[in-house]
Amino acid sequence: MKEEKKIILSFDLDFTLIDNREGIVNSFNYALKKYNLPEVNRFLVEKMIGMPLDEMFINIHDANPLKLTIAFREYYGTKGIHQVKLIPGVMTKLKELKENSFTLGVITSKKLSMAVKLLKNLKIHRFFDYILGETEEIKNKSDPILIRFLFDKYPEHEFVVIGDHPKDKKLAEKLNCPFIGVLTGKYSTEQLKQESNMKILILNSVADITIDKLYSLL
Numbered sequence: 001m002k003e004e005k006k007i008i009l010s011f012d013l014d015f016t017l018i019d020n021r022e023g024i025v026n027s028f029n030y031a032l033k034k035y036n037l038p039e040v041n042r043f044l045v046e047k048m049i050g051m052p053l054d055e056m057f058i059n060i061h062d063a064n065p066l067k068l069t070i071a072f073r074e075y076y077g078t079k080g081i082h083q084v085k086l087i088p089g090v091m092t093k094l095k096e097l098k099e100n101s102f103t104l105g106v107i108t109s110k111k112l113s114m115a116v117k118l119l120k121n122l123k124i125h126r127f128f129d130y131i132l133g134e135t136e137e138i139k140n141k142s143d144p145i146l147i148r149f150l151f152d153k154y155p156e157h158e159f160v161v162i163g164d165h166p167k168d169k170k171l172a173e174k175l176n177c178p179f180i181g182v183l184t185g186k187y188s189t190e191q192l193k194q195e196s197n198m199k200i201l202i203l204n205s206v207a208d209i210t211i212d213k214l215y216s217l218l
Contacts, residue, residue, distance in 0.1 A: 018086055020084040158218055161175065166192065
């Protein structure tokens with residue numbers, strides 16, 4: 001019976017639930033401008049989204065990436081965070097999934113404090129039973145501490161990971177669970193399916209998730 005399954009849906013944040021291109025581009029160029037460095041085309045910044053911030057800056061300039069990263073977060077934490085919008089259909093879909101007794105969580109590469117602030121600003125915080133992001137202990141999505149936390153907290157549950165990035169697929173592999181790839185980021189169907197024997201479903205967006213599609217993966 002479907003009702004007997006305990007299922008956790010773990011969502012990525014950037015380009016899975018939210019579109020924050022504007023905030024990232026503006027924060028990136030603010031950091032460059034602060035240190036009298038030339039601003040860069042927004043499409044170049046968007047192409048790098050998903051990389052660690054210091055790597056993004058290293059690709060552009062040989063200036064100290066740490067000081068640029070600090071400046072980026074200075075802008076993003078006060079202004080960029082308000083230049084974020086939900087991907088169409090996300091609010092309705094989260095409400096539907098919650099009403100159908102799914103446990104929902106967020107696993108992001110963002111700093112945990114920033115992720116929580118974003119979700120509260122967008123008024124979707126209430127849908128999630130857990131939010132996991134970068135902390136002093138957890139450094140990335142596949143961190144053993146994060147994986148252990150999930151298995152310890154939800155030992156009788158089945159997981160499904162939902163995201164737009166190959167890193168999300170890697171998380172699904174670590175959790176030994178199905179992966180739903182969404183095409184609202186910069187990766188194609190072929191890139192999200194590449195080199196994997198796990199159960200994978202590719203959808204245009206989170207809005208296209210259905211209860212039947214979820215159970216077909218389990």
